[in-house]
Amino acid sequence: MSVSPVATPAFTAIGTPGRPWGDAERAQWRSRLERRRVYAETVLPRVERLRATWDVLRYGEVAYDGETFPLFALRSRETDPALPIALVTGGVHGYETSGVHGALEFAEHHAGEHAGRIQRIVVPCVSPWAFERVQRWNRDAVDPNRSFRPGSPSAEAAALIDWLGPVRHRVRVHIDLHETTDSDETEFRPALAARDGVEFVPGAIPDGFYLVGDTARPQPGFQQAILEAVAQVAHIAPSDADGTLIGTPATAPGLIEYPVHELGLCVGFSDAPFVTTTEVYPDSPRTTPAECDAAQVAAVRAAIGFALAAR
Template identity: 60%
Template sequence: MIAQTFQPLGTPGVPWGDAEKSQWRARQRKQRSYADEVVNRLNTMLESFKVLQYGELDYGDDGRYPLYALRGKYWDDALPVALVTGGVHGYETSGVHGALLFAQDYAGGFEGRLNLLIAPCVSPWAYERIHRWNPQALDPNRNFVANSPCGESKALWDLIQPLRGKCIVHIDLHETTDSDEAEFRPALAARDGKPYEPGTIPDGFYLVDDSANPQPAFQDAINLAVAKVTHIAMSDMDGTIIGSPVVAEGVIRYPLVELGLCAGITGARYTTTTEVYPDSPRASPAQCNLAQAVAVNAALTFALAME
């Protein structure tokens, strides 16, 4: 059993107000540098990409956070678009570094075949604090909606709207970690005034398909490629992963648009959310980064073959 590390705030059974959210934010501490670990790497890729600033977040005493995407240098409006996103949840490290690894080592294989847009760190404040939420205690990955109250989600939403109908594939890179059960799900229950119900953490890589637009062959192609890098998660004894029915090995489904999830913002035919487990004794951080990059490569390869 994973020991809970979240320190309770507020009154049990009562949703947080502004005071509790302020107390929660005051506990968060910067633990790493978005500028050093992400922005500096973007600037090493200028031969193949343009670095596009698509927004900026002003978080007062915590500073200002410019939001960047890599845009293929030889953009051709006649070609379809592929969107890669990482760091929607800032603490999910391999989402960020897997997206950067794909841009560095794999993206060149798609030049002249499609237009690449890569937003590697959607939530830089949370990246620095190794957290799931933004400073307002909002989860960006439940807020990809029009006029979103979450600045991270709104900025990416606004960037993507002119590309709706042009994207053929969108892959959103995530992790499921022990801290989900130790900290983030207990915090979510406290924030919303609900009881915390412990869950399980899948050991391995899995995908979240769109229940409104299922693409099983697409998901299978990604898992087949990733299985050469790291293990695919098995279901729990009840046939579920994180409480959702398994529809194929290492695949579950969510209604992406209905839930305001990032993978639902483009209207693309081929969409998925990846999940790796960096706390597994069978996987290293480097392996998780590579699994993410390989997943992106497989997703784009499949989508192009179907065009």
């Protein structure tokens, strides 16, 4: 079953219909946002506590309006430079809470899994400014998950690309943890249409977990292994009557594919053979926050396990 909430006018009222936003409209958008949680209180203490089992690396920072947000990654302690890398990213969209929590829970409870076979790098909160404001975009109304490309307009994406550049050839598997929420339909997609000066066309939100693979690297066995693991802890989203999820034809139950390089998605920054983006639906009456976090952890573990077995 899919839910199609009615869009609210909170951000569609900004600017002139049919005309993309400029600096004034972006400033007006920012003025309507409130800090709803604190990165330094909810994310960074959990990162610090992991120093006993992970290398904690500050790979960069972003600074907005006089405020600096340090960016951290967790790296397992393998020293063999020939080992492949499993990359886990969360919080690319700051409002997608289980992506951040799921990445941290994986690091907290599965630090030793696959030790000596693959190096794990976990980046739990790519976009802290947006995490605090429960937003999809960064401070400049740029979507980081459309900005993983050379010359990125997103400081968050650029920092991660620069840091991982020297080892991107070693990335064997990359799983990026996301959510699809009712607010996608009531807030973020209407805001996107207003920002870009186009008409908003209502859509539907899938009820359940699904994956977004890469059209250039489909790996159906890899995607299916993740879906089977997640199905043990959370329900998989059924397709709509027309065989789509979020308006895109499903290539298998619970799976759609995008051209990730072309779109500038986070999983498109490397040439890893195994890549996927998770999508959890936390607004479902059939789930809980803990179940959403567990689904993310199950997906990460299955992704890494499959990538290693496929060598």
